[in-house]
Amino acid sequence: VSTQSTWGATPVSLSLLQRFASQRNRRPALMEGALFLYAELPVRLSHRVRDLDQLPSGLAVIPAIQEVRDWYVASFKELRNFRWTKPVPVFDDVERFNDVLTQIFDRHREVPQLMSVGVGGLRTQLRELYGEKWWDHSDRTELQHTLETFFLCRIGIRFLIQQQIELYKQFVNRDQPKFFGLLSTEMSPSDEVRAAVAEARGDCESLFGVIPELDITLPEVDTPFVQIPSHICTIVSSLLKNAMVGTIRRHGTRAVESKEVPPIRLIVADGLSNEDLCVKVTDTGGGVPKRSLERTWCYLTKDGDDGRVTYGWPSDHGFGSFLLPLARLHARYFGGDVSLVTLEGHGLSAYAHISRGRIPGATEKELLPEDLLSRYDPMD
Secondary structure (H helix, E strand, O other): OOOHHHOOOOOOEHHHHHHHHOOOOOHHHHHHHHHHHHHHHHHHHHHHHHHHHOOHHHHHHOHHHHHHHHHHHHHHHHHHHOOOOOOOOOOHHHHHHHHHHHHHHHHHHHHHHHHHHHHHHHHHHHHHHHHHHHHHOHHHHHHHHHHHHHHHHHHHHHHHHHHHHHHHHHHHOOOOOOEEOOEEEEEOHHHHHHHHHHHHHHHHHHHHOOOOOEEEEOOOOOOOEEEOHHHHHHHHHHHHHHHHHHHHHHHOHHHHHOOOOOOEEEEEEOOOOOOEEEEEEEOOOOOOOHHHHHHHOOOOOOOOOOOOOOOOOOOOOOOOOOHHHHHHHHHHHOOOEEEEEEEOOOEEEEEEEEEOOOOOOOOOEOOOHHHHHHHOOOOO
16 A cells, blocks of 8 residues: 555546547457556555545544545455456456446445544544634644545546446446446536436435425527536535525525525526536525635534534534535536635525536546645635
């Protein structure tokens, strides 16, 4: 682990996946993908072990953090112990390797929930160490960057693993859909937005028993493009959930149920000449003070930290702070972004820009953790 943690990761681009998708024979893509992941995943897993080991102020000893670390070490060992047919790998190896990937994918499914517990421990220790000044301490800033890179890498690892798993399923089932693994070569923005709306509505009703009204404006003409539909659904549904919880907390369930509350407005802007698919979600949840916008991106923020901060999807551990940061990371992963504008006393407007891959000279490569700090301020 320590040796491979010093190696650099190799980014994957949408254009590369699209080239593979244009080939009718999936066998070469599956073999090349398996060999690439066999070499690449241990590097990325070892980076995360290293980062968790180097948490400041002895915070790495928190049990939940240690358990997540142990999962990454176990997955690293499984990959290193896999044996290919010698002297030349054969296609039957792909099926065996797929079983290993599926086991790793399932093992790490609950990482966000466990990290939420771990973040609670991190926050408690920071407060014990630095008192009321914990928020301004450099350890808190360092932790934010570590968690940001950790979750960005997790998005990349799970995308690469699931891409290979889904591609293998499509090969076995002889499916010829408009999908290449997770990649859609003709993704419909309107369809994915509708799916995100349905997901947000369902989760909101399950949690609160009511759903704020939505006023939805979709593009007049649907212009499909190459993207990862599951990422689009995650981004848009997260923005909607944030708006829903802010609206319900400010106005109350009775007012929402009786439709006395202005609707949440969802606008999707797109076109053949657009560089980005643009999504805007506006609510009347009261907004936040401008000085508190930074906290909406912080993994260590807890519900009720600021007396007027009412946003953030509730969790069993009181942390609703993962929703927006993870939505932003999913957007940034392939060249997009998420931003917020607050109108304190009225509401928030959230903007998502999702790359259509039309910026001249852009390669749509995945954003790697080592490039994150040079391109973005982790507290911006």
